[in-house]
Amino acid sequence: MLQNYLKVIMRNVFRHKVYSIINLLGLAVGMTSCILIMLYVQDEFSYDQYAKYPDRVYRIAIDMAAGDRGDVHSARSAPPWAPVLAEELPEIESYVRLKSPLVSWMVSYEPTNKKFHEKGFYFADDTVIDFFNLNMVRGDAATALKEPSTVVISEAMATKYFGNDDPMGKVITLDNSYDFRVTGIMEKIPRNSHFQCEFFASFVTLHTIDNGPYGQDYGNNMQQQFFPDLYTYIRLPEG
Numbered sequence: 001m002l003q004n005y006l007k008v009i010m011r012n013v014f015r016h017k018v019y020s021i022i023n024l025l026g027l028a029v030g031m032t033s034c035i036l037i038m039l040y041v042q043d044e045f046s047y048d049q050y051a052k053y054p055d056r057v058y059r060i061a062i063d064m065a066a067g068d069r070g071d072v073h074s075a076r077s078a079p080p081w082a083p084v085l086a087e088e089l090p091e092i093e094s095y096v097r098l099k100s101p102l103v104s105w106m107v108s109y110e111p112t113n114k115k116f117h118e119k120g121f122y123f124a125d126d127t128v129i130d131f132f133n134l135n136m137v138r139g140d141a142a143t144a145l146k147e148p149s150t151v152v153i154s155e156a157m158a159t160k161y162f163g164n165d166d167p168m169g170k171v172i173t174l175d176n177s178y179d180f181r182v183t184g185i186m187e188k189i190p191r192n193s194h195f196q197c198e199f200f201a202s203f204v205t206l207h208t209i210d211n212g213p214y215g216q217d218y219g220n221n222m223q224q225q226f227f228p229d230l231y232t233y234i235r236l237p238e239g
Helices: 004-014 019-046 082-090 155-162 202-209
Strands: 058-059 062-063 071-074 094-099 106-110 113-117 121-124 137-138 148-152 171-174 176-185 199-202 231-235
Touching: 004 019, 019 071, 082 094, 082 231, 094 199, 094 202, 106 155, 113 155, 121 202, 148 155, 155 176, 199 202
Parallel strands: 121 199, 148 176
Antiparallel strands: 058 231, 062 071, 094 121, 094 231, 106 113, 106 171, 137 176, 148 199, 171 176
């Protein structure tokens, strides 16, 4: 029975070649489109799933009316908000603040005179490694960023700046002015992340920088309640 059906199908295919080719091409295009859409959706839903409890992590954003200047919508928030919220709302289990460059920052290693403009140099609270569930290769995730002027770098940056030398304890310089001691090495952040970072410098360092890259007074900015200058993430309890 099945053999007869196949004979009829093949006979019709050869009898109506043009029509059959159009049908087959349409079927191939349709199936390919469905597969590509499925892969795209799967990739989109995979973003940031590496974080610890990703369904409980939220980024604080600004959405307010600013009178004649129009509405303000921003993914950035002011530096003091996170600690104030954590103090007022016990439901907040943890938070982390990320300060990214406006464009890029010059990072250098003096002994080899290596200098590069880096887009992935972030300042971060000492909770960042645990908060985003990042993997440390060297150093202690709990203490690596507690002190000022410390930095955790990716394996790729360790090779880029130090080659085969041990990066731990060595000093890199930001903007030819501010030294940071390497206290940890981490694995590369997964590709499916909404931010890509190669350096995490200790957030407490910002309080000591009064003439930073692009002339910014970070020490003063850290105290401003209405200066949306960084990204703030909080983690809430389950439920």
